[in-house]
Amino acid sequence: MATSSTDTQARSAGDKIAYAISFLFNPLLIAVPLYLIVALHTAANLSEGLAWWLVISLGVSLAPILFIRRGVAKGKFTDHDVSRREQRLLPFLFTLACLAIALVVLLALDVSIELLATFTGMLATIVVALLITQWASWKISLHLIGVTGAVLTLGLLISSTLYLLTPLVVVVGWARWRLKAHTAMQAVAGAAVATGVTLISFRLFGL
Template structure:
């Protein structure tokens, strides 16, 4: 049986549509909220889950929601191409804004006696990771998507152990989506994954 002309014409677009869906589903802003809530869930068992989740929600607002809102504002005002900021020369200001938001979260978490230590460790890992990717971005287009995906995976494994090994394919799928969409080369995605996983594991473990 042969495929209909309409179906045959749409087949070449399927990988690209799938890659776009993966990029959106595993966007840095989404994954950061996920990992913050996951860490907050287990961070304060003695005080109840609600205490940790409350701090996680506040940290997520500062570290993910505000930076995403700033990028969205910039896109609407045509300051950068789209919310994934594909152009390397447009990344400096969003990066600096995100770093300022994370530093604010670190200051709040470190100065509040009841704040979960694990969230402070995660926010610290974020700002170190942002700093490293920013330095690399000044001269080379490293993949932020895979850096965040790998960093989030590393933190989840450190926090919950082998029970979350099923999350490991997420950085792989993210890298595939970025290459398929031609936003990054394979080397750029691998570099992002290495930086993200290494920084997240080392800093999160040390501060925690």
């Protein structure tokens, strides 16, 4: 059956929307506003909260993003999402190293228990994702891990009203599926891992 120009345009528009959603909800990017909110909400004052947020932004977002961009420029990674599973080990390890350094600094700064629980939960989630990606040879969705963890954290720490953001999880899942970056199961698994690890982390910290 021939494909009409209308169908082609619809697919093209859908792909563009999916790409925009995927870009905006890159886990390295959404960590920036998430930690800003948590830091300012739990710090004793503005300067303290901003200091905490700066440390996390450098370790969680800026350093990994620059590392991946450099890898793409050198041809080591196919794209900025590191879409090929076999290319993800090095970015995973680099990010974990950055997080470990950031964690040491955060402990030295005596950050709030809420911020520490959020950060530790993210660190644990990345470790789980690494194990699944490398040893199970399955590309779990980091985008779904990121957006699910963010919505859950905001709902638990800031206000239960923020659970109204939950549809974003479905929207991001659709975008990743639309772009054929993940199967529906890989998206669901990402959301499930983020939910489980975040809840366990908060429970361990008494929250």
